[in-house]
Amino acid sequence: MGREFVDLFDHWAESYDQAVTGKDIEYQEVFLNYEHILQEVANLVNGNVVEFGTGTGNLTQRLLEKGCSIIGVEPSAAMRKIAGKKMPHLTLLDGDFLNFQLYGPIDAFVSSYAFHHLEDSEKANAISKYATLLSTGGKVVFADTVFGSIGEKETFIQEAKNNHYLSLAQDLETEYYTTIPILESMFHSNEFSVEFKQLNRYVWLIEAEKL
Ligand SMILES: C[S@@+](CC[C@H](N)C(=O)[O-])C[C@H]1O[C@@H](n2cnc3c(N)ncnc32)[C@H](O)[C@@H]1O
Structure with missing residues (x-):
């Protein structure tokens, strides 16, 4: 479980960087302020960082620019190929939010537009x-x-249905978008x-700190 959307991203990889610019009308509001959203995540972390769902590497580039040491974790081979071309020296591993390799202590786990691929129990x-x-x-900083x-x-x-944004409506119905109270409770019960x-309108910055 947790990897059921990887095929979709293998197919989306080539055109993904177009979608985030707002050219796809259905996803325009989801990706509104995309660059700013990534920068907000990057602004909150330092040091040794694991990034989940790196995709084409747009957040990764900002983290590298500010001097973080990154391990990128991405289950889609097509996405890894594109990010690898942009950042040939990046440590970019096949893995997911639950299964990943570490090489030392970590200061932060980050991600953008990806945590909703896990069911709430995951x-x-x-x-x-x-x-x-x-x-x-230590921090967990997700935008999603x-x-x-x-x-x-x-x-x-x-x-979305009223606007005939049927792909967006299907995404919202089939992927595992959760609520703020549910996430809040998960973080609090793990001492964050x-x-x-x-x-x-869609995306929130989630900043959790280990107590
Ligand atoms: C919408 S893209 C976001 C890419 C990038 N983070 C960004 O902000 O543009 C979601 C990414 O999450 C990855 N993904 C899907 N399921 C995942 C999982 N279980 N664990 C980690 N990443 C996953 C997809 O392959 C895809 O690259």
Whole structure:
């Protein structure tokens, strides 16, 4: 489990960097302020960082620019190929949010637009694993689509259907977008403090710190 969307990304890889520029009308709001969103994640971390779901490497490039030491973890071979071309010296491994190789202590786990590929029970397992791998002050910083409540999620799905954004509606219905209260509870029960900041209508910055 957790890798059921990898085929989709193998097919999307070549055109992914076009989609994030807002050219695909269905996903325009999801990717609104994309560059700013990635920078917000990068601004919050330093040192040895693991990035999950690196995709074509757009967040990775910002992390490298600020001097972080990165291990990229990406299950899609097609995505790894594109990111590898952009950053030939990057350590980029086949793996996922739950299965990954470490080579030493880690200061932060980061990700953008990817944590929703895990079911909620898998998200809880992942957060519990990061809690064991981080020291006090260590961080988990994710940017992802999250909703205030299940009711709000249903409203967004209906809105996508009304706009005839059927791919977006299907994504929202089939991938595992969760809610802020559910994530908050997962982080608190693993001894993290956590804060949420809205970055566009869909995407929130999730900043958790190990207590
Ligand atoms: C929407 S893309 C985001 C890429 C990049 N982080 C960005 O912000 O543009 C989602 C990425 O998550 C990866 N992914 C899918 N399932 C995953 C999993 N279980 N663990 C880690 N990454 C996963 C996909 O292959 C894809 O590269």
